[in-house]
Amino acid sequence: MEPVEAQEGPSLLSDAERQRFEQLVVPHLDSAHNLARWLLRSESDAQDVAQEALLRALRFFPGFHGGDPRAWLLKIVRNASYTWLESHRRAELSEEFDEERHGEPAASPEAQAIARAERERLRDALEQLPTRFREVLVLRELEGCSYKEIADITAVPLGTVMSSLARARRRLQRILIGPAREETPHEL
Amino acid sequence: MSCEKAESLLHGYLDGELDAVRAVEFERHARGCPDCTRELDAQQSLRARLRDADLYAPAPPSLRRNIRERLEPRPDEGAASAPRPGRWRWLAAAAVVTLLATVPWLAFRETRQGTSEGTLAAAALDAHLRSLQLGHLTDVVSTDAHTVKPWFEGKLSYAPPVVDLAAEGFPLIGGRLDVLEGRTIAALVYARRKHVVSVFVWPAENAPETAPRSSVRQGYAWIHWSHAGMRYWVVSDVAPAELEQLARLLRR
Ligand SMILES: [Zn+2]
Numbered sequence: 318m319e320p321v322e323a324q325e326g327p328s329l330l331s332d333a334e335r336q337r338f339e340q341l342v343v344p345h346l347d348s349a350h351n352l353a354r355w356l357l358r359s360e361s362d363a364q365d366v367a368q369e370a371l372l373r374a375l376r377f378f379p380g381f382h383g384g385d386p387r388a389w390l391l392k393i394v395r396n397a398s399y400t401w402l403e404s405h406r407r408a409e410l411s412e413e414f415d416e417e418r419h420g421e422p423a424a425s426p427e428a429q430a431i432a433r434a435e436r437e438r439l440r441d442a443l444e445q446l447p448t449r450f451r452e453v454l455v456l457r458e459l460e461g462c463s464y465k466e467i468a469d470i471t472a473v474p475l476g477t478v479m480s481s482l483a484r485a486r487r488r489l490q491r492i493l494i495g496p497a498r499e500e501t502p503h504e505l
Numbered sequence: 506m507s508c509e510k511a512e513s514l515l516h517g518y519l520d521g522e523l524d525a526v527r528a529v530e531f532e533r534h535a536r537g538c539p540d541c542t543r544e545l546d547a548q549q550s551l552r553a554r555l556r557d558a559d560l561y562a563p564a565p566p567s568l569r570r571n572i573r574e575r576l577e578p579r580p581d582e583g584a585a586s587a588p589r590p591g592r593w594r595w596l597a598a599a600a601v602v603t604l605l606a607t608v609p610w611l612a613f614r615e616t617r618q619g620t621s622e623g624t625l626a627a628a629a630l631d632a633h634l635r636s637l638q639l640g641h642l643t644d645v646v647s648t649d650a651h652t653v654k655p656w657f658e659g660k661l662s663y664a665p666p667v668v669d670l671a672a673e674g675f676p677l678i679g680g681r682l683d684v685l686e687g688r689t690i691a692a693l694v695y696a697r698r699k700h701v702v703s704v705f706v707w708p709a710e711n712a713p714e715t716a717p718r719s720s721v722r723q724g725y726a727w728i729h730w731s732h733a734g735m736r737y738w739v740v741s742d743v744a745p746a747e748l749e750q751l752a753r754l755l756r757r
Binding site for chain 2: 335338339340341343344345346347348349350351354355360363364367368371372375387435436439440443454457458459461463464479480482483486489490493
């Protein structure tokens with residue numbers, strides 16, 4: 318018998334399970350970090366939360382019986398991220414579904430358009446989106462998830478994924494167009 | 506179909522999530538409707554901008570190392586708390602040698618094609634890591650398939666198919682000569698976000714066509730198949746699903 322270590326988590330897994338975890342779950346570490354980074358809007362917090370989520374996943378791994386390991390891991394990352402937001406930046410979550418609240422215009426969109434790289438514009442725009450909208454966009458556009466996977470990861474009915482994406486994309490477009498022309502998007 | 510209805514289907518159409526009947530209905534409406542066509546164009550260009558902006562945030566090496574350390578079997582005694590040399594992917598050549606020496610390749614023998622698959626998997630991963638470690642990713646650096654393909658002429662007894670897949674998210678970086686199982690072969694190098702993908706290609710020599718088969722080990726994924734007279738081995742540290750996507754693109 319191997320000695321049982323006092324530490325919880327990884328040590329409770331057998332070598333075979335640990336190996337299986339390595340094969341099924343660890344390859345999705347990039348996805349885990351990516352989702353955490355966009356939910357938290359911070360590199361350093363993302364690293365902490367992704368690590369915490371991976372270790373949680375390792376702890377729960379004996380309960381994982383087949384299915385899509387990426388979706389399974391991303392669900393855990395998402396929970397860890399919301400838990401973190403809940404305790405650190407609660408205000409962000411409560412603004413979520415206020416459709417009328419437009420993204421705060423960053424200073425001088427004209428100067429911005431000239432001075433800033435496209436990447437920064439998009440990053441800023443994405444970060445201005447409410448968390449739930451940012452989440453579906455990141456899962457769809459950066460992670461390449463299907464609607465079914467998004468429904469699974471974010472725990473919403475499959476039928477609402479398409480409308481959430483539609484709203485998220487329209488919001489993002491509005492932010493990118495900028496507040497000056499926001500009133501008349503149909504003329505563009 | 507009304508514009509409201511079309512608008513509600515537009516995103517499903519854009520994402521390839523509509524069933525065939527509704528997709529055709531949507532297309533039929535959009536063809537005759539400038540408003541919906543404009544909205545579709547706008548959404549497509551938004552998507553292209555998002556995809557091209559390199560927004561993906563892959564795990565930094567320090568996170569990999571931390572996870573890796575938590576997964577390592579603990580040493581039997583003694584240096585339990587001493588920092589262990591991380592055997593993760595970004596580390597020095599010495600660490601890679603350690604990795605290759607300790608990975609139990611025997612595990613691959615369970616696969617249908619017997620030892621040759623395991624041996625090739627080891628050799629292909631070895632070649633991939635060697636190119637990363639030695640900073641020898643490419644002999645010819647070009648994103649243009651028409652530059653890379655002729656470069657191989659005279660250096661190999663066959664002409665590897667070379668395609669750029671930048672539009673599909675796998676830009677070609679270049680090519681190099683590599684050695685697999687004692688023979689000199691073409692290695693095409695693609696990028697996937699910040700990751701490097703090695704595609705080894707050599708003649709199948711009458712071997713039957715095989716469908717893509719993939720596997721993962723130690724944070725690396727590979728996929729291999731035979732198609733149109735060529736054998737392909739693809740190795741990277743991206744998610745297996747992404748290699749499957751690349752395999753589909755290369756088999757088109
Ligand atoms: Zn219309």
